[in-house]
Structures are given as C-alpha cells and as structure tokens.
Amino acid sequence: xxxxxxxxxxxxxxxxxxxxxxxxxxxxxxxxxxxxxxxxxxxxxxxxxxxxxxxxxxxxxxxxxxxxxxxxxxxxxxxxxxxxxxxxxxxxxxxxxxxxxxxxxx
Amino acid sequence: xxxxxxxxxxxxxxxxxxxxxxxxxxxxxxxxxxxxxxxxxxxxxxxxxxxxxxxxxxxxxxxxxxxxxxxxxxxxxxxxxxxxxxxxxxxxxxxxxxxxxxxxxx
DNA sequence: GTCCAGTACTTAGTAATACTAGGTAAGGCC
DNA sequence: GGCCTTACCTAGTATTACTAAGTACTGGAC
Numbered sequence: 456x457x458x459x460x461x462x463x464x465x466x467x468x469x470x471x472x473x474x475x476x477x478x479x480x481x482x483x484x485x486x487x488x489x490x491x492x493x494x495x496x497x498x499x500x501x502x503x504x505x506x507x508x509x510x511x512x513x514x515x516x517x518x519x520x521x522x523x524x525x526x527x528x529x530x531x532x533x534x535x536x537x538x539x540x541x542x543x544x545x546x547x548x549x550x551x552x553x554x555x556x557x558x559x560x561x
Numbered sequence: 562x563x564x565x566x567x568x569x570x571x572x573x574x575x576x577x578x579x580x581x582x583x584x585x586x587x588x589x590x591x592x593x594x595x596x597x598x599x600x601x602x603x604x605x606x607x608x609x610x611x612x613x614x615x616x617x618x619x620x621x622x623x624x625x626x627x628x629x630x631x632x633x634x635x636x637x638x639x640x641x642x643x644x645x646x647x648x649x650x651x652x653x654x655x656x657x658x659x660x661x662x663x664x665x666x667x
Numbered sequence: 668g669t670c671c672a673g674t675a676c677t678t679a680g681t682a683a684t685a686c687t688a689g690g691t692a693a694g695g696c697c
Numbered sequence: 698g699g700c701c702t703t704a705c706c707t708a709g710t711a712t713t714a715c716t717a718a719g720t721a722c723t724g725g726a727c
Contacts, residue, residue: 456657458650461712464684465567466658473665484704494661502685504705509684526703527693546666551562552572553659555600559579560652567683570713590675608714610676615713632674633722 459497469545470495471506472515475532476542480519482529483507507532515541565603575651576601577612578621581638582648586625588635589613613638621647 474489475481481489487503507530510516515538519531534542580595581587587595593609613636616622621644625637640648 456654459654459658460685461571462654462658464570464713466662467685470662470665477665477667482704493664494657497686499686499688500705501687501689501707505685505707508706523693523703525694527691527705529704548562548565548568549662551600552565552568556572556576556655558599559576559583561583566714570684573714588675603715605715606676607678607716607718611678611714614677629674629722631723633676633720635675 457497459495466549467502467506468510469542469549471503472510472534472538472542472545475516476534476539480531480533482531484529510538513537513541563603565601572655573608573612574616575648575655577609578616578640578644578648578651581622582640582645586637586639588637590635616644619643619647 470490471486474486478485483504484500486507487498487500490498490503507516510532511518515535516532517535519533520528521531522528576596577592580592584591589610590606592613593604593606596604596609613622616638617624621641622638623641625639626634627637628634
C-alpha cells in the first residue's frame with residue numbers, strides 16, 4: 456500500500472524486533488523478505504538495515520556474524536533482555552494507540 | 562502515556578481530521594482539549610496547531626474565523642471533499658497497518 | 668484601572684525516523 | 698569473464714511531532 460511511510464514511523468522498530476523474536480534469530484535480508492511477504496510491499500532493504508543498526512546502537516539486540524554458503528556473511532540478530540522489555544513496551548503503546556483511535560472513530 | 566511521539570507520526574493528521582468531522586466543525590483549542598480528554602495526555606497545543614496549518618496548506622479543510630465572547634477569535638475548521646476522501650484513505654491505511662501488526666505478533 | 672488566569676493562535680528551531688539512491692562484496696552458473 | 702542472487706552499508710533528504718517560546722483578547726479580583 457502506498458503512502459504508509461509516515462504511519463510506519465515508530466512502528467518499524469517494534470515490527471523488526473518482533474520478526475526477529477518470532478524466529479529466535481534473523482538477519483537483515485531475511486527480515487526484509489519476511490516483511491514483504493507479510494504485506495509491507497514497499498519496505499526497502501536500506502530501511503531495514505538502518506533500523507537494525509539503530510537497534511544495535513540502542514543495545515536491544517546481540518549480533519553474530521556467520522558465513523553463508525550462498526553469498527556474503529550474514530549478521531544474525533537476537534533480542535537481549537532489554538530488547539524483550541522494549542518489545543513488550545512497544546506492544547503496550549501500540550495497543551493504547553489502537554484503543555484511542557477506536558474511541559475517536561466511534 | 563510517555564514516548565508515544567514516534568508512534569503518533571502520520572496518525573495525528575487523521576486523528577485531528579476525524580475529531581473535526583465528529584463535531585462538524587472545530588477550532589484548535591477545542592481539538593486539543595478533546596484529544597487530552599480522550600487520553601492523548603501529552604499532546605501539546607503547538608503540535609495541534611502545526612497539524613491544522615498543515616491540513617490547511619494541503620487543502621483538506623476550510624477555515625472560518627469567528628469572534629468569541631470569552632477570548633480571542635477562533636478559527637473553525639471543517640473538512641472539505643478532499644478532506645473526507647483523505648480521511649477515508651487514512652482509515653484504510655490504518656486498518657491495513659493494524660492487520661499487518663496482528664499477523665506479525667501472532 | 669491594573670494584574671492575572673483562562674482562552675486562543677503562531678512559529679523558529681530541534682530530534683527522530685523512513686526513504687532515496689546509490690555503493691561494496693561474496694558465491695554460483697553460464 | 699559476465700551476470701544474477703544474496704547480503705550489507707550509508708550519505709543525503711523529507712516529513713513530522715515536540716520544545717519553548719511569543720502575541721493577544723476577555724472577564725474578574727483587588
């Protein structure tokens with residue numbers, strides 16, 4: 456869907472964290488594919504990587520580089536404790552927002 | 562709720578439009594109060610006014626200035642046809658996003 | 668009649684974040 | 698070698714909400 460950019464702000468971090476958690480660990484290229492499969496058609500690789508670097512900088516994930524047999528090395532991300540807490544907090548804020556919007560729409 | 566700033570991006574425009582539509586017409590100060598009442602505790606006046614000016618610039622609303630007996634003149638906003646369309650589009654995008662997030666959370 | 672609280676609107680500057688539009692590399696296949 | 702897929706990185710830009718002010722009008726307290 457077109458024009459989702461602004462709506463995605465603040466959401467993508469949580470979404471990426473959740474996708475990582477869903478598969479225990481995940482790497483950027485894989486996350487991008489997963490998101491596109493799930494319907495985020497317009498998500499671009501670059502966007503996902505900037506999110507991942509941000510998550511790393513915020514110390515919400517651990518990173519492990521491992522070689523691949525079909526291309527360059529992959530950077531596998533995993534949530535750490537702070538990441539798990541952050542994700543739970545994200546869903547709480549999200550639910551809150553959803554509830555507010557339901558109230559407004561009536 | 563704290564730290565909703567980023568989540569609000571892209572949402573506030575739709576929310577403000579909906580609040581205006583809910584009362585046929587509305588002015589900034591009133592919209593701010595309504596939002597705070599509805600739970601957006603941390604919304605600040607300045608934010609609402611910047612949204613309103615943006616909506617005006619995008620030609621989604623009509624504006625009428627009317628005197629008040631309890632303070633300065635009020636600027637009453639109303640959705641025009643483009644605003645109604647935009648709002649419908651906003652809710653469609655929002656629903657889409659909500660559905661995506663449900664899928665991801667599992 | 669002066670001061671203040673409540674009402675009402677405006678705006679310059681900042682921070683956060685998604686996108687644009689590239690680029691770099693490694694491996695496999697022809 | 699040339700090309701495709703996989704895989705990651707990044708400088709610059711646009712959008713948007715917030716910060717932190719300021720202006721101005723009305724009515725009541727004193």
